[in-house]
Amino acid sequence: MTTRSIELLRVVHQDPGVTRAAAARRLGVGTGAATELVTKLSRAMLLTQGPAAPSGTRGRPTTVLLPHPGGPLALAVAITHEAWRVEAVELGGASVTALSGRHAGATWAEVRDAVRAALHELRLRYGDRPRAVGVSVPGTVSRDHRLEAVGVGWHDVDLTELWPDAEIFTAGNDATLAATAESHRGAAAGAALALHLRIEAGLGGAVVEGGRPLIGARGAAGEFGHMPFGDPAVRCPCGARGCWGIAVDGHELARLLGEPVPVDPITYARRLITAAAAGPGRELTAVRAIAATLGRGVAGLVNALDADLVTLGGLGADLLATVPEEIATAYRDGLMSIHRDAPPPVVPAALGDLGPIAGAAEEAWSALLPRLA
Ligand SMILES: [Zn+2]
Incomplete structure (x- = not known):
């Protein structure tokens, strides 16, 4: 298989349903060469061709490139x-x-x-x-x-x-x-430096610059949940005190409500956030508190990294939908003035739990x- 064949597969992977003509343009090859490549890849059961959805314009019918139904x-x-x-x-x-x-x-x-x-x-x-x-x-x-x-x-x-x-x-x-996927096919596509934060049990994340995540020397970069933006009185399972991750998830909600830490902290937190959405009560107070802690920490990271977009996944997206003002206020208050005129948007991850x-x-x-x- 030639480099060009692989490149064509890459184009279809990035953009399934791309027209054969557009794929040829992206590869910088003529229509004849493109047809030849497509024929070869169809025989190898890697691609298939289909008719494009009718566009309403006259002219030659367009062919789109799709994954082969029997392909890898x-x-x-x-x-x-x-x-x-x-x-x-x-x-x-x-x-x-x-x-x-x-x-x-x-x-x-x-x-x-x-x-x-x-x-x-x-x-x-x-x-x-x-x-x-x-x-x-x-x-x-x-x-x-x-x-x-x-x-x-x-x-x-x-x-x-x-x-x-x-x-x-x-x-x-x-x-x-999740950060990589968000930069390839989600809300962070096109961002120069995207910060993705994901809350489940604790908080993790990644910095993606130009589509590539920062992995670290040992593959452990992005453990933002273990930065000391939390309460120094609380010990995290990682061994450190004051970790941010356990101050913005089900652990902290349980602590604020005086309940034992649940075995299913994600479902537990989601249930409380749903209860908070229903109106005032102790759940709403607790959920507001973790939202403010989240917003403050996001500001600190934006200051440190100069990100142009922040995506929130997992429970972060639920918090953004339920108590957006608490997150926004704490976020703005924590930003350096150079960022405050045009704060980098904080948006829910488009790919959600997937x-x-x-x-x-x-x-x-x-x-x-x-x-x-
Ligand atoms: Zn920790």
Whole structure:
């Protein structure tokens, strides 16, 4: 397979349904060469052609390029503190099947076995089409795919156990992957320096500059939840005091309401935010308090990074929908005056809860694309 073929696949991956003419222009090749490439890739069961939706204008019918229905798949896995989800994702990023389950409080071995069984089921269903796997996890991932997830108590876990003989295995932190996906296909597309923050149990995030996330020397960058924007009286599971992440999630809501920390802190927090949306009460007071802590910290990061856009995912999006004024006021108050005239927008992540799995699929696909020879 030539470089040009791979480039054409990349164009269709980025923009499935692109017209053959537009794809040819992007590659800088003539229509004859484009037709030849498309024919070759169709025979290799990588692409298919379809008629474009009628545009109402006269002229020659337009052909659009789509993933081949029998083409390769990336399996994407997203594991959160409470649930797991596995998807089979075709060229272009669309999911063709999803399997999911819940696991709050389970050991790594239990979650691993459930996910492994789901991956196995998809491989049985799709034969040799699954060629790569991308995994999103709620913790830090080393370059040799080992996971540390303090929030769920999983230490030095070997993620490759999920599919030991996978041809292509990629894995990453959920917030980093969500940030990448948000920059490729979501609300942060086109931003110069986007800050993505994701609250689930704790807070994670990533800085994405020109579409590329900052990963760090050991793959652990973006742990903004462990910056000391919280209450110094509170000890975080990571060992430090005053961490921001546990001051903006279900842990802090439980503390403010004098309730025990729940085993399902994400569902718990979402229930309280829903109750807060219904009107005044102790839930609303608690939710306002964490929203202000969130806004203040976002301002600090915008000051530090000079971001031009902030996207909030997970519970951050719920808070933005429910108590936007609390976030906005604390955010503006915390900004340096050079940013205050035109504060960088703080918007909900467009991919919502599917950001991490979309990012996991994206990682697997970018590793797979050059190998489609
Ligand atoms: Zn911490």
